[in-house]
Amino acid sequence: MASGNDGGNNKLQLYSYWRSSCSWRVRIALNLKGIDYEYKAVNLLKGEQNSPEFRKLNPLGYVPALVDGDFILSDSFAILMYLEEKYPQHPLLPSDLKTKAINFEAANIVSSSIQPLQNLVVLNYIDEKFGPDEKLPWVKHFLGKGFAALEMLLKDYSGKYATGDEVYLADCFLAPQIDTGFTRFNLDKSEFPILARLHEAYCELPAFQKAMPPNQPDTPSS
Numbered sequence: 001m002a003s004g005n006d007g008g009n010n011k012l013q014l015y016s017y018w019r020s021s022c023s024w025r026v027r028i029a030l031n032l033k034g035i036d037y038e039y040k041a042v043n044l045l046k047g048e049q050n051s052p053e054f055r056k057l058n059p060l061g062y063v064p065a066l067v068d069g070d071f072i073l074s075d076s077f078a079i080l081m082y083l084e085e086k087y088p089q090h091p092l093l094p095s096d097l098k099t100k101a102i103n104f105e106a107a108n109i110v111s112s113s114i115q116p117l118q119n120l121v122v123l124n125y126i127d128e129k130f131g132p133d134e135k136l137p138w139v140k141h142f143l144g145k146g147f148a149a150l151e152m153l154l155k156d157y158s159g160k161y162a163t164g165d166e167v168y169l170a171d172c173f174l175a176p177q178i179d180t181g182f183t184r185f186n187l188d189k190s191e192f193p194i195l196a197r198l199h200e201a202y203c204e205l206p207a208f209q210k211a212m213p214p215n216q217p218d219t220p221s222s
């Protein structure tokens, strides 16, 4: 297995939460590229993301954050692009210009137009302002809108995976989002046949399996 070292002992550190879809994207990319890393758990339910120590790593108070020696980087998209340049094995971007652009589009639908609307901080705010019963309809509304857009986009590009028969950047973003939509928020799979098919394909891949929430060091035992 390739190491995250620069020849020294600075193994990459990933600040992560077991159920965070944004951390999960990075775990997939690290696994695909065969990079060993140290898992640093941040308990979002205990508010550890808002501690002064963690805010030094990400002033927004969100996971993931990656520490590479004295270099600190947060935001999963930036982290994946950094890993892509530093560790070229298993490329996350195809060489074809249009396929690459579609990978960016699909990844950004997830990271800009779906996940931020279901983030813990947003759901806590809705709970506080409008009550706990408003959270699920809110999430399902925006997940459904995003999933419908992804279905339309990917019908012209998907193969075994999102943009063909190779795993790329879009898959790293889609796998956690699709799983969260279907298993945590109970979206109806039959409405999203392409996403349902991709979900099954991802569940077969060891790099994706290893990154899943039940398999993390901070996964609760019960």
Ligand SMILES: N[C@@H](CCC(=O)N[C@@H](CS)C(=O)NCC(=O)O)C(=O)O
Binding pocket: 020, 021, 022, 023, 044, 049, 061, 062, 063, 064, 074, 075, 076, 077, 111, 116, 119, 120, 121, 122
């Ligand atoms: N655009 C950021 C978003 C990061 C983000 O929203 N992380 C969530 C977990 S998936 C988080 O830490 N939420 C904490 C909170 O809402 O308090 C990324 O892709 O890394």
